[in-house]
Each structure stands twice: as structure tokens, then as C-alpha cells.
Amino acid sequence: xxxxxxxxxxxxxxxxxxxxxxxxxxxxxxxxxxxxxxxxxxxxxxxxxxxxxxxxxxxxxxxxxxxxxxxxxxxxxxxxxxxxxxxxxxxxxxxxxxxxxxxxxxxxxxxxxxxxxxxxxxxxxxxxxxxxxxxxxxxxxxxxxxxxxxxxxxxxxxxxxxxxxxxxxxxxxxxxxxxxxxxxxxxxxxxxxxxxxxxxxxxxxxxxxxxxxxxxxxxxxxxxxxxxxxxxxxxxxxxxxxxxxxxxxxxxxxxxxxxxxxxxxxxxxxxxxxxxxxxxxxxxxxxxxxxxxxxxxxxxxxxxxxxxxxxxxxxxxxxxxxx
Numbered sequence: 001x002x003x004x005x006x007x008x009x010x011x012x013x014x015x016x017x018x019x020x021x022x023x024x025x026x027x028x029x030x031x032x033x034x035x036x037x038x039x040x041x042x043x044x045x046x047x048x049x050x051x052x053x054x055x056x057x058x059x060x061x062x063x064x065x066x067x068x069x070x071x072x073x074x075x076x077x078x079x080x081x082x083x084x085x086x087x088x089x090x091x092x093x094x095x096x097x098x099x100x101x102x103x104x105x106x107x108x109x110x111x112x113x114x115x116x117x118x119x120x121x122x123x124x125x126x127x128x129x130x131x132x133x134x135x136x137x138x139x140x141x142x143x144x145x146x147x148x149x150x151x152x153x154x155x156x157x158x159x160x161x162x163x164x165x166x167x168x169x170x171x172x173x174x175x176x177x178x179x180x181x182x183x184x185x186x187x188x189x190x191x192x193x194x195x196x197x198x199x200x201x202x203x204x205x206x207x208x209x210x211x212x213x214x215x216x217x218x219x220x221x222x223x224x225x226x227x228x229x230x231x232x233x234x235x236x237x238x239x240x241x242x243x244x245x246x247x248x249x250x251x252x253x254x255x256x257x258x259x260x261x262x263x264x265x266x267x268x269x270x271x272x273x274x275x276x277x278x279x280x281x282x283x284x285x286x287x288x289x290x291x292x293x294x295x296x297x298x299x300x301x302x303x304x305x306x307x308x309x310x311x312x313x314x315x316x317x318x319x320x321x322x323x
Contacts, residue, residue, distance in 0.1 A: 018104050020046045022310055023117035025095045025107075025251065028053055029064075030286025030299040030306075031123030032079035037307025039086025043314065046115060047083065048107075050094040054125050054248070054287065055150075055296075057141025062150050064296045075296070098251055100281065118317075119310050121275070123303065124249035125287040126263060126294075135216035143223025144216065144239045148175045149295065155238040156180065161226060163213070163241040165190050170197060172242050177206060184234060186226060188213050209234060247288060255279050264290040273309025274302070283310055 022038055024031045027049030035045045055061055055072045062068050067075060080090060097108040104118045128146065130137050136144060145151040152175075161184045162169075162176040169192070173185055185201065187193070189212035193201070201208060211228040216239065218224055225233040245263045252259060258266040258278050267289040268276040274291060275283040285306035287294045292302040 018116040018118055020044045020089075020115065020117045021314055022046075022119045022121060023048065023095070023105065023107050023115060024121045024123055025098075025249065026123035026125060026286070026288075027051075027076065027080070027090065028123060028125060028286065028299065029075065029079065029296045030125075030292070030303040031121070032076070032083055033300045033303025034121050034123060034285050034307040034310070035083040035088045036079070036086065037304050038311055039083055039088045041307075041311040043311060045083070045088045046091065046117070047080075047088060048091045048093050048095050048109060050110075051092060052248070054127065055141070058151070059142070060154075061296055062153070064300070095249075095251065098255060098282075100279065105281065118314060119281050119283065121283045121285055121306060121310060122249065122251060122257075122265070122288060123285045124247070124251065126245040127248045128243040129246055130243055133213055133215060135218060139216055139218055139223055139239075143218060143237075144241060146241065146243060147295070148179065148240060151238075152176070152179045152240075158182070158237040159235055160184075161186055161234070161236040161239040163188065163239055164192055167192055167194075167197075169242060172240075173201075173206075176240050177204065181205065183207070184209055184226075184236065186213055186234075186239075189229075249288075252284075252288070255282060257282070257284070260290055262290070264288065267291045273305065273312055275306035275309055 021043040022045050024035050024047045027047045031047055035047050038045050053072055060069050061072050093109040093111050095107050096110050098120055099106050104116055105120050107115050156179050159182045160176055160180040162173045163186045164173055177183055184207045186209045211230050213226055214229050215227040223236055223238055225235045227233050252265050260266055265284045265288050267284050275285050277284055283306050285303045286292055286299040292298055
């Protein structure tokens with residue numbers, strides 16, 4: 001009976017001449033969560049993903065209940081299996097163009113294929129902007145980390161460093177202080193501390209290195225030391241850094257979506273749901289959206305809400321148009 005319902009839903013969706021009810025661009029936790037919610041609502045869904053996950057460099061992901069410590073690619077594999085149960089389809093492709101007309105959206109893939117949909121959900125995430133310091137990119141996700149909640153426990157009590165570029169990063173440094181009694185704050189030669197704050201950090205046994213960083217050095221286990229311009233090497237086993245971010249996909253710019261100073265697409269929440277953007281019919285879920293904090297757990301939650309919102313929009317349209 002369930003298979004029959006899925007088949008009927010797919011046939012109904014094609015009645016308006018469009019290929020899918022919803023195109024979801026991005027197959028990470030947020031996008032897959034959107035797809036799961038929509039599939040269970042008998043919507044035809046296509047997920048396009050270029051396999052460039054933000055947490056791809058990390059061996060494990062943490063903080064998601066029942067899946068703590070799972071490899072990022074394994075979480076995505078399990079998510080795809082669940083979405084496929086409800087008729088969801090996948091393309092391992094990048095969407096290069098999205099255009100809107102009175103019927104819906106025409107979407108072009110990098111394979112040259114064109115698919116149409118009633119709605120579009122961007123779950124394309126963000127990219128971390130890393131310094132061009134030698135060794136930084138190579139160690140990102142192994143010896144250099146962004147999120148203390150995702151990776152802090154695994155390096156607790158070790159020789160830790162935190163790299164901050166502005167006074168706003170001092171609150172972030174206090175999070176790392178909680179993880180180890182051996183902490184060095186690297187400012188890379190920037191004026192980060194005022195006199196009072198510097199004294200407070202020093203009083204708590206935190207070493208402050210104002211010398212610019214020249215390189216990060218690795219060992220078989222990850223980070224080994226931080227090299228400074230004056231020739232010194234400061235032994236560290238892990239370094240934390242809160243990077244600036246930018247949209248991973250150019251589609252938000254192409255569609256004319258509003259992006260805030262933090263690099264996130266401005267989304268709106270209303271009594272009818274969340275994930276709304278300045279373009280009717282386009283929704284954003286997960287890390288790329290201004291309304292979502294950046295973790296797997298919150299991406300999944302945001303995706304669930306956005307999926308329900310899109311389904312409500314489709315349901316209202318179908319009812320009011322008498323389809």
C-alpha cells in the first residue's frame with residue numbers, strides 16, 4: 001500500500017508539467033532533512049549535491065544525538081538511504097543556474113540536464129575562509145578546528161592554541177580556556193587586547209603570543225607546533241580558529257537574495273513557517289541561512305522546519321488552485 005501511495009504522489013506531481021515539486025540544492029544534513037520531511041508528505045523531490053561538504057576534512061562529527069562520532073560521509077549515506085525510502089531522487093551534480101517563471105523554476109545542472117520544479121530550497125551551506133599561512137589548510141579539520149563543541153572534547157587537557165584576529169574573538173578564546181590549563185592565544189601581530197583584558201588572561205595562566213605566525217607544522221598525529229616570524233616554534237597539539245565565512249554557492253547571488261555582513265542569506269520566519277527569502281518560492285535551510293546556527297544538529301532541525309514550511313506552501317497552492 002505504501003509503495004502505491006508513493007507512486008500516486010509522483011504521478012500527481014507531474015500533472016502540472018513540472019518534473020518535481022521541489023529541487024533541493026545541497027545534500028548535507030539540512031538538505032537531506034528537508035527532503036525527508038517532503039518525501040514523507042508525498043512530495044516529489046530531487047536532491048542535487050556536488051559532494052563538497054563543509055565538514056568533509058574532519059574524520060568524525062560530534063554533538064548529534066545517537067550519531068555522536070560518526071564520519072561525515074557515513075551520516076550523509078544514511079540520510080540518503082532514508083530519503084530514498086520515500087521516493088527521493090538524487091543527482092551527484094552541481095546546479096549552475098536557477099531561473100523563475102510563472103510556472104515555477106527551470107534549473108540547469110553542470111551535466112547540461114535541465115529540470116523543472118515548483119519550489120527551490122538552497123541548502124548549499126557556507127565555506128570557511130582560511131588564512132594563506134603555510135600548513136593551515138592542510139591541517140584544517142585534523143589539527144586545526146573551528147568548533148569547540150565538535151572537537152574540543154577529543155583534545156581536552158592537551159597543549160592548545162587559539163588564533164584570534166579581533167577583540168570579538170576573546171569570548172571564543174574563553175571557550176577554549178575551559179578545555180585545557182595549557183593555552184596559548186595567538187594574535188598574529190594584531191591589536192586584540194586592551195590592557196585590562198590582557199591582564200585578566202595572563203592572571204589565569206594563559207600565554208599571549210603577539211608575534212606574527214609564519215607556519216603551522218604537522219606530525220603524524222596532526223598539529224605539532226606553530227612557527228612564529230621571530231624563529232620560535234611553539235609546541236601545540238591543536239589550534240582553534242573561528243574563520244570568517246562566505247556562501248558556498250553563487251546561486252544566492254545569482255538569484256538576488258539578500259546576504260548580511262556575516263555572509264549569511266537573510267531568511268524570514270513567520271506564522272506560516274521559516275526559511276523564506278526575498279524571492280518567492282526560494283527557501284534556504286542550514287548553515288547558509290541567517291536563522292540557523294552552525295552545527296549538524298541545528299541544520300537537521302532547521303531542515304525539518306523548512307521542509308514542513310515548503311510542504312505547507314505547496315498544500316495551500318494545490319488546494320486554492322483546485323488541483
